[in-house]
Every structure is written in C-alpha cells, then in structure tokens.
Amino acid sequence: MKLDDNIVVSTILDNNIFHIFAFDIIKNYNNISNAYILSKNIDENSSVQKWRYFVMNKLYNCKYIDKISTYKTKQFHSGYDCWKFIKYKQDPHITKIYSKIISNKIEGKYILLNIRDDQRIVYENNTGLELETFLQENKDRLNASFLYCNFSKMKPEEQYDICHNARILISAHGAGCTNLIFTPFNTPLIEINFRKHWYCDNVCDKHLKGEISMNEKCDGKLTYRPYFHKADYHNLCYLLGKKYLEIEAIKYDGGFLSKNPISKKKIYIDGENLIKDVNELLEKNK
C-alpha cells in the first residue's frame, strides 16, 4: 500500500507501553485524522499491543497495516531525555497529545494506587502490611476516597476509566506509570522509586544469589549510568505541567528476580509519610 504524507505510521516493535508512548507516539504525533500501526512482527493480542491500539485510537482513526512500501518516517518531535532528572518546562506538543487522550479532563475524585503481585510489591514498613491494606485500614485519615487496582490485569479501557477519575495516582516505578497520561490535568503522580540502595546495574552475582542483602552496598558496577537514572515519569510529569512526587523506599526484601535492578520482589515504604504527602497534595489541589 502506498501512503501519502497525511498519515502517521507507528512502527516501534518494543513490547513496553512506556517505550511505545515515549519513543513512538510522542515523536510521530501529528494532528491529523488517520494513522496505522505496522502489525508485522508484533502480537496484536498481547496486552501491551492492545494498550497501544487503544491509545492510538484516542489520537487518530487507527488501523493495523501489515506492509508499507514507500513511506518515509517523519518525526514531529525529538522526544525527551529519560535518563537524567530534568525539570523540563511544559512541552506544547506532548501536552497536546495528553489533552487529546484525556479529552481535557481537569480533576479526578479518588486516590488510586496501582499494585503488582509478581514483583515490586509495596509494603508499609512499620506494620508489614501490603500498602493497599494499610491504606484501606487508614482510609478515614485520607482526605479523599481510596481505590487500588492492578493495571497488568485490566483491559486498556478499564485502565483508562479508573485513571480518568483519579485525583492522585500512586505507583511503584514501572511501565504502568505511563498510565499517568490517562489521569486528569490536576492529578499528580506519586512514584515509589529505586533511588535508595542503587548499587549495581546489571545486578551483580552476590546480590542476585542473595549472598549479600539488597540493602547493602556491593562491589558491583553501575554500567549503564553511574547514577540512579529512572527519570521517565519525573520528566514526563514536568513536560505535562503535572505535579510529581517521588518516594524512596526504606528497604527492599525478597531478592532480585532478574539482572534488572528494578526487578525487586518487595519494597517497603513509610506509610505515615505517604498519608501526610497525599493529604498535602489534596489540600493544594482544592
């Protein structure tokens, strides 16, 4: 099929929703009505590709295409640095994409926590409770109602709907944080990050085998960046003019599930501080 210039083609093969948004959708976005996703070499039935199809159809009339012959990729934005914490100014191009996705929704209602059950499971440090249980038990101390969900078990439409009415989104670092693009303009992201005890990348053998604690410095190396570099959602929030708050872990437990240093099994945070932070953000957003 021959395509004219008035068409956007999404060609990324990466199976990660953040990469799809940051490295493809942002760069290729053009304010036109038709777009295609190149379906060759992707699994249309995977949850990631369903998410992509859903988001692309918020932005365009989008269909799959299996072959393109004469199309040259045109980029309308150069993307942003995800590996260094930068307090970007609000970016009109990225904000336009976001506005279109959320239909200019301003304000949400409830506090939303995204959880996982396979890794990066978040616990409250003093009680040892899973964070969602802790927040539910303390819901009377929160100045908005509280909901939790697991994006990885939801259809894209369901992820969109629950985020679209969130007044605060809380999540451990991970691709699920990309769903901040479904939250209203005034909804801040509270990201539980891995800044603390960031010692080796790839994870060294001693840490991987559990010979030394996850909370102890090793003689491993930070080969990718010599500092904690997971700035994807921090930077995206600034680019969207959104409030952002990061929470550091107190400790980790349960080991690493792979050589990726974010594949931590359990994260412990201070729940009392979280309640304080959440209520302060709700107060400011009144």
Ligand SMILES: [Zn+2]
């Ligand atoms: Zn190590």
